[in-house]
Amino acid sequence: MTMSEIGIGARERELRERAARVVPSGMYGHMTARDYAPSMPQYLSGGEGSRIWDADGREYIDYMCSWGPMVLGHRHRVVEAAAEAQRRQGDCLSGPGPVLVELAELFVATVPHADWAIFAKNGTDVTTLGLMVARAHTRKRAILAAAGSYHGAAPWCNPWPRGLLAEDKAHISYFRYDDLESAREAAAAVGDDLAGVIVTPFRHDAGHDQEEVDPAFARGLRALCDEAGAALILDDVRAGLRLDPGGSWEPIGVRPDLSAWGKAIGNGYPLSALVGSDTFRRAAERIFTTGSFWFSSVSMAASVATITTVQAERAHETMARIGRLLRDGIASQAAEHGVAIKQTGPVQLPNLSFDGDEHFERALVFADECARRGVFVHPSHNWFLSSAHTEDDVDRTLEAMGHAFARVSAELGTV
Amino acid sequence: MTMSEIGIGARERELRERAARVVPSGMYGHMTARDYAPSMPQYLSGGEGSRIWDADGREYIDYMCSWGPMVLGHRHRVVEAAAEAQRRQGDCLSGPGPVLVELAELFVATVPHADWAIFAKNGTDVTTLGLMVARAHTRKRAILAAAGSYHGAAPWCNPWPRGLLAEDKAHISYFRYDDLESAREAAAAVGDDLAGVIVTPFRHDAGHDQEEVDPAFARGLRALCDEAGAALILDDVRAGLRLDPGGSWEPIGVRPDLSAWGKAIGNGYPLSALVGSDTFRRAAERIFTTGSFWFSSVSMAASVATITTVQAERAHETMARIGRLLRDGIASQAAEHGVAIKQTGPVQLPNLSFDGDEHFERALVFADECARRGVFVHPSHNWFLSSAHTEDDVDRTLEAMGHAFARVSAELGTV
Numbered sequence: 001m002t003m004s005e006i007g008i009g010a011r012e013r014e015l016r017e018r019a020a021r022v023v024p025s026g027m028y029g030h031m032t033a034r035d036y037a038p039s040m041p042q043y044l045s046g047g048e049g050s051r052i053w054d055a056d057g058r059e060y061i062d063y064m065c066s067w068g069p070m071v072l073g074h075r076h077r078v079v080e081a082a083a084e085a086q087r088r089q090g091d092c093l094s095g096p097g098p099v100l101v102e103l104a105e106l107f108v109a110t111v112p113h114a115d116w117a118i119f120a121k122n123g124t125d126v127t128t129l130g131l132m133v134a135r136a137h138t139r140k141r142a143i144l145a146a147a148g149s150y151h152g153a154a155p156w157c158n159p160w161p162r163g164l165l166a167e168d169k170a171h172i173s174y175f176r177y178d179d180l181e182s183a184r185e186a187a188a189a190v191g192d193d194l195a196g197v198i199v200t201p202f203r204h205d206a207g208h209d210q211e212e213v214d215p216a217f218a219r220g221l222r223a224l225c226d227e228a229g230a231a232l233i234l235d236d237v238r239a240g241l242r243l244d245p246g247g248s249w250e251p252i253g254v255r256p257d258l259s260a261w262g263k264a265i266g267n268g269y270p271l272s273a274l275v276g277s278d279t280f281r282r283a284a285e286r287i288f289t290t291g292s293f294w295f296s297s298v299s300m301a302a303s304v305a306t307i308t309t310v311q312a313e314r315a316h317e318t319m320a321r322i323g324r325l326l327r328d329g330i331a332s333q334a335a336e337h338g339v340a341i342k343q344t345g346p347v348q349l350p351n352l353s354f355d356g357d358e359h360f361e362r363a364l365v366f367a368d369e370c371a372r373r374g375v376f377v378h379p380s381h382n383w384f385l386s387s388a389h390t391e392d393d394v395d396r397t398l399e400a401m402g403h404a405f406a407r408v409s410a411e412l413g414t415v
Numbered sequence: 416m417t418m419s420e421i422g423i424g425a426r427e428r429e430l431r432e433r434a435a436r437v438v439p440s441g442m443y444g445h446m447t448a449r450d451y452a453p454s455m456p457q458y459l460s461g462g463e464g465s466r467i468w469d470a471d472g473r474e475y476i477d478y479m480c481s482w483g484p485m486v487l488g489h490r491h492r493v494v495e496a497a498a499e500a501q502r503r504q505g506d507c508l509s510g511p512g513p514v515l516v517e518l519a520e521l522f523v524a525t526v527p528h529a530d531w532a533i534f535a536k537n538g539t540d541v542t543t544l545g546l547m548v549a550r551a552h553t554r555k556r557a558i559l560a561a562a563g564s565y566h567g568a569a570p571w572c573n574p575w576p577r578g579l580l581a582e583d584k585a586h587i588s589y590f591r592y593d594d595l596e597s598a599r600e601a602a603a604a605v606g607d608d609l610a611g612v613i614v615t616p617f618r619h620d621a622g623h624d625q626e627e628v629d630p631a632f633a634r635g636l637r638a639l640c641d642e643a644g645a646a647l648i649l650d651d652v653r654a655g656l657r658l659d660p661g662g663s664w665e666p667i668g669v670r671p672d673l674s675a676w677g678k679a680i681g682n683g684y685p686l687s688a689l690v691g692s693d694t695f696r697r698a699a700e701r702i703f704t705t706g707s708f709w710f711s712s713v714s715m716a717a718s719v720a721t722i723t724t725v726q727a728e729r730a731h732e733t734m735a736r737i738g739r740l741l742r743d744g745i746a747s748q749a750a751e752h753g754v755a756i757k758q759t760g761p762v763q764l765p766n767l768s769f770d771g772d773e774h775f776e777r778a779l780v781f782a783d784e785c786a787r788r789g790v791f792v793h794p795s796h797n798w799f800l801s802s803a804h805t806e807d808d809v810d811r812t813l814e815a816m817g818h819a820f821a822r823v824s825a826e827l828g829t830v
Binding site for chain 1: 426430434437439440443444446448457459461468479482483484485489504505506509510515516520523530531532533536538539540543547551568570571574577578579580582585586683684701702703704705707709711714791
């Protein structure tokens with residue numbers, strides 16, 4: 001297929017050509033169009049609510065929500081007003097603003113296991129900080145993590161080997177998600193050197209079907225950490241605020257010692273947070289961490305507005321309701337077209353895969369047809385709902401997806 | 416001294432008390448007031464040009480410039496207008512905006528050694544990325560750095576030991592800044608395993624006098640890297656845009672392979688960049704790096720405006736001129752009061768120290784009196800000029816500093 005045949009617009013084509021000269025691979029990181037279907041745009045020029053526009057002005061219903069951040073939808077009125085009010089006061093100053101204290105208090109009031117908060121920019125900043133606090137508290141070294149879980153792009157957790165050292169992953173050992181016995185074995189293998197366990201609230205490894213957490217597994221990790229005096233670190237960067245404002249394991253009643261937050265907490269404004277219990281406060285005081293923009297106030301004001309709005313509007317419940325509609329609709333359509341699929345994970349962070357689609361051929365055709373019809377979904381990464389998504393959005397989405405399933409069936413057969 | 420005697424305002428006092436409950440140590444990182452003089456405020460509520468206001472509404476001439484970012488002064492008209500225009504289009508979307516390409520092109524046009532750019536959020540993100548690219552290119556491990564240089568707070572460069580592993584600093588070895596022989600020895604010690612050398616454009620270690628770079632040292636590091644096929648990585652996070660828009664070693668004619676930028680490039684909007692030469696492009700393509708907010712457009716639009724304004728207004732020359740006035744005025748006043756001081760480093764990033772002041776007792780009294788008189792300077796970290804600082808600001812500053820030198824002399828004697 002040539003560029004024009006696949007329907008990429010003139011502005012998109014021009015931007016890709018220019019980027020190929022001045023950006024490695026044309027684009028780095030998780031938003032690279034190299035992982036997209038051919039008709040999906042690399043460049044976006046705007047968003048409002050559940051909609052985004054590409055550089056050529058085409059509109060899409062957005063099911064990536066900026067890969068998590070837009071929990072209330074793009075340019076949410078309350079969040080933007082709070083950010084603008086703070087901006088008139090001050091943003092990046094020579095010290096923090098009063099809103100830092102307000103936001104820390106809000107986290108402590110909202111997240112039952114939190115007695116304190118530290119704010120940063122990247123999710124990776126705060127997962128890394130979680131390890132540092134765990135090690136400073138225990139004066140031990142070993143961290144257990146689930147094989148394949150994504151905790152960021154720092155050397156200790158970077159999923160690619162290139163540019164890294166063997167030592168970058170020293171004292172990290174692995175268990176299988178939802179397999180408590182494997183975690184116990186990993187803990188036994190490090191003897192009395194266990195500093196902490198880091199775990200996502202459910203299994204959301206890119207390119208794999210998602211897996212809900214087994215509550216017995218979560219409780220088992222809690223017990224394992226308690227026995228060892230180690231930190232249970234919940235990596236809530238991806239899921240935080242979409243399942244429960246108090247933390248994604250609140251519904252199953254398992255409280256971590258530390259939790260890492262990012263993405264959705266500022267509804268698009270750059271912010272992450274590590275929160276923790278009093279037991280780990282002294283350790284959090286003893287480590288050194290900082291960043292040039294970690295004290296800027298606008299993102300914090302946006303976060304106060306985001307968290308209070310999620311709670312006031314029960315945004316997580318809206319996402320659950322709309323996500324359920326979408327999931328049921330997709331299931332019906334797939335059945336109608338005789339295409340075998342799996343839908344996994346919480347409905348607020350939907351994941352669709354096609355049976356026997358190891359190389360994502362079906363997923364790519366599906367995402368391609370969706371893009372052509374104004375629906376932006378990733379072929380191999382989970383999607384994200386926002387509370388701005390409506391029943392009407394779901395209807396329009398299912399209309400497009402019906403054609404997408406038909407094309408999958410026509411081009412690649414039903415199984 | 417009690418809080419009320421040292422003149423901290425009621426709002427500041429209230430915020431400190433609240434923060435003590437919900438923020439480790441009351442405040443973490445480089446902006447903690449624990450390192451300040453007693454009359455300096457922890458919390459700031461606003462800024463405009465060269466001025467900032469604390470939470471109680473007191474005004475200060477700001478010589479920290481948000482610890483670097485505000486190179487054109489707070490709320491610079493052109494930068495704010497560019498950010499606002501971009502904000503109306505879109506900021507954090509499900510993909511990058513066209514401005515990412517524009518900014519990468521601007522870096523390539525502005526920085527002579529740059530053929531490509533990758534954007535991130537923290538300075539630490541891009542110094543770490545520099546190491547990864549160097550290692551991916553050379554397939555070697557060893558990195559040389561100057562002992563005591565600050566390259567960020569990631570485990571490989573974090574200046575404090577707590578919460579870290581011995582392995583976090585594996586394959587990092589150290590030389591003495593401006594001591595080429597020590598760098599050659601460090602290179603010899605790693606044999607044929609040299610991946611790169613990371614170095615700041617001048618020595619700006621916190622708590623120490625600054626040291627200008629010896630051009631022969633810089634040329635020697637360049638030659639050392641060329642001989643080994645290793646990457647010369649310039650950490651221009653702190654100084655970038657204040658000495659030369661093309662990079663801080665342009666004036667001495669030494670070009671790195673990779674350079675790390677942050678702080679000033681967005682005039683307060685959160686952004687960092689790694690730029691590099693074509694030789695290292697393939698390596699930059701082979702590594703994995705990303706972050707949730709690395710593709711947001713508002714910071715990039717602010718950066719385009721900042722870099723073009725610095726160039727159009729020759730902002731670095733304004734800072735050099737005003738910085739020279741300040742330095743000369745401080746020298747005169749110190750001499751007048753018989754107080755022995757050192758002023759070191761480029762005048763755009765001033766550093767003042769007092770002779771025989773190992774524990775910063777004089778520096779603290781000086782900074783305290785400055786704060787009481789409306790001048791915000793750090794006792795033990797270099798300061799930053801912006802192009803918004805005027806001759807009138809310097810006059811008012813020197814008026815305050817005259818009283819500060821007098822108090823130092825009265826309380827602690829002249830030497």
